[in-house]
Amino acid sequence: xxxxxxxxxxxxxxxxxxxxxxxxxxxxxxxxxxxxxxxxxxxxxxxxxxxxxxxxxxxxxxxxxxxxxxxxxxxxxxxxxxxxxxxxxxxxxxxxxxxxxxxxxxxxxxxxxxxxxxxxxxxxxxxxxxxxxxxxxxxxxxxxxxxxxxxxxxxxxxxxxxxxxxxxxxxxxxxxxxxxxxxxxxxxxxxxxxxxxxxxxxxxxxxxxxxx
Amino acid sequence: xxxxxxxxxxxxxxxxxxxxxxxxxxxxxxxxxxxxxxxxxxxxxxxxxxxxxxxxxxxxxxxxxxxxxxxxxxxxxxxxxxxxxxxxxxxxxxxxxxxxxxxxxxxxxxxxxxxxxxxxxxxxxxxxxxxxxxxxxxxxxxxxxxxxxxxxxxxxxxxxxxxxxxxxxxxxxxxxxxxxxxxxxxxxxxxxxxxxxxxxxxxxxxxxxxxxxxxxxx
Numbered sequence: 001x002x003x004x005x006x007x008x009x010x011x012x013x014x015x016x017x018x019x020x021x022x023x024x025x026x027x028x029x030x031x032x033x034x035x036x037x038x039x040x041x042x043x044x045x046x047x048x049x050x051x052x053x054x055x056x057x058x059x060x061x062x063x064x065x066x067x068x069x070x071x072x073x074x075x076x077x078x079x080x081x082x083x084x085x086x087x088x089x090x091x092x093x094x095x096x097x098x099x100x101x102x103x104x105x106x107x108x109x110x111x112x113x114x115x116x117x118x119x120x121x122x123x124x125x126x127x128x129x130x131x132x133x134x135x136x137x138x139x140x141x142x143x144x145x146x147x148x149x150x151x152x153x154x155x156x157x158x159x160x161x162x163x164x165x166x167x168x169x170x171x172x173x174x175x176x177x178x179x180x181x182x183x184x185x186x187x188x189x190x191x192x193x194x195x196x197x198x199x200x201x202x203x204x205x206x207x208x209x210x211x212x
Numbered sequence: 213x214x215x216x217x218x219x220x221x222x223x224x225x226x227x228x229x230x231x232x233x234x235x236x237x238x239x240x241x242x243x244x245x246x247x248x249x250x251x252x253x254x255x256x257x258x259x260x261x262x263x264x265x266x267x268x269x270x271x272x273x274x275x276x277x278x279x280x281x282x283x284x285x286x287x288x289x290x291x292x293x294x295x296x297x298x299x300x301x302x303x304x305x306x307x308x309x310x311x312x313x314x315x316x317x318x319x320x321x322x323x324x325x326x327x328x329x330x331x332x333x334x335x336x337x338x339x340x341x342x343x344x345x346x347x348x349x350x351x352x353x354x355x356x357x358x359x360x361x362x363x364x365x366x367x368x369x370x371x372x373x374x375x376x377x378x379x380x381x382x383x384x385x386x387x388x389x390x391x392x393x394x395x396x397x398x399x400x401x402x403x404x405x406x407x408x409x410x411x412x413x414x415x416x417x418x419x420x421x422x423x424x425x426x427x428x429x430x
Contacts, residue, residue, distance in 0.1 A: 112368050112369060112410070114367050114368060115368075115387075117387030119409070153371070180410065186342075
């Protein structure tokens with residue numbers, strides 16, 4: 001009787017595992033798709049892209065800061081941080097998500113979502129009323145007297161608002177990063193300094209969680 | 213002595229008790245296994261990271277990334293031998309060489325070593341796109357219509373741009389895991405291949421394409 005019970009339990013567990021894997025594989029591929037199906041519930045989010053900085057002082061009021069590897073940094077001790085706000089966005093599977101990204105501070109940014117085709121390349125630039133006024137292709141920097149003079153595809157400058165639209169097809173947590181302020185290592189680790197140790201004020205990342 | 217005087221009823225009670233204990237143990241085991249199966253199914257259905265993203269990053273295991281200690285490409289012996297030739301060839305661009313090693317000879321326009329370039333004589337050029345690199349990034353092919361088969365093996369969307377004599381072609385952005393084909397008619401000369409998205413190009417996502425009718429193979 002005991003052996004039979006064990007057998008039934010093992011078979012049950014195996015069936016459950018097989019069912020779970022199969023249903024996961026039957027789910028639509030691609031995670032997030034750039035086009036929304038009609039009739040999908042629409043969720044709007046306003047995401048600001050911002051920055052804070054500070055110059056930490058020691059007890060003698062001298063600027064003192066540390067690099068991200070713990071070494072004292074004498075010159076240029078301003079600490080900078082770029083971030084998305086909100087940096088965690090939770091949506092349901094099947095939702096059509098409109099991220100209205102407002103570049104509040106910093107000269108230029110770019111947004112891409114890991115593992116998907118969703119990114120700001122070719123995305124719409126909108127004004128405060130939500131009207132489309134342009135497209136994020138390679139173009140001149142709209143802020144004069146600012147570096148760089150030319151923006152590449154997908155980069156947007158301070159003061160601009162961008163509409164990033166996608167449908168959440170597959171549950172999971174996706175990293176939305178700004179590649180201008182994040183170094184992505186060969187294994188996908190996000191760092192605030194590049195190969196040569198040059199700081200880049202990051203990593204600038206937000207997380208999009210899609211609930212089942 | 214006492215065992216000899218156990219009544220029939222007591223014996224039955226003891227058997228019943230034993231059966232009840234084994235039945236409850238089996239029930240607990242069954243419940244545990246069913247719960248484990250259900251949890252496994254849940255985990256298989258909803259992993260914490262997007263499935264397309266591949267393996268977990270190194271920091272997930274607690275190992276600190278050491279900048280500089282790890283190389284993007286494991287340098288093979290022959291690649292190391294030809295590094296000098298590569299440096300000489302790319303005289304226009306600055307390559308960070310070893311700090312102590314000063315290149316004595318002037319940068320000459322010498323022909324690169326044969327193994328340095330990957331030849332695609334059939335007119336079909338297969339390139340893998342990864343985070344901030346094209347593999348291979350030194351390509352030779354013959355003039356005429358060339359089909360580029362581009363695999364995105366990275367974690368982010370990438371794009372493709374060929375620029376050179378008479379050609380300035382952009383592909384559409386494509387997502388990780390996908391393969392696209394781009395047909396380009398090229399003539400003899402040197403072309404620059406790059407990813408025009410954001411700062412991918414300046415991070416090293418570019419390749420040199422040399423079109424010549426005198427390939428090593430034929």
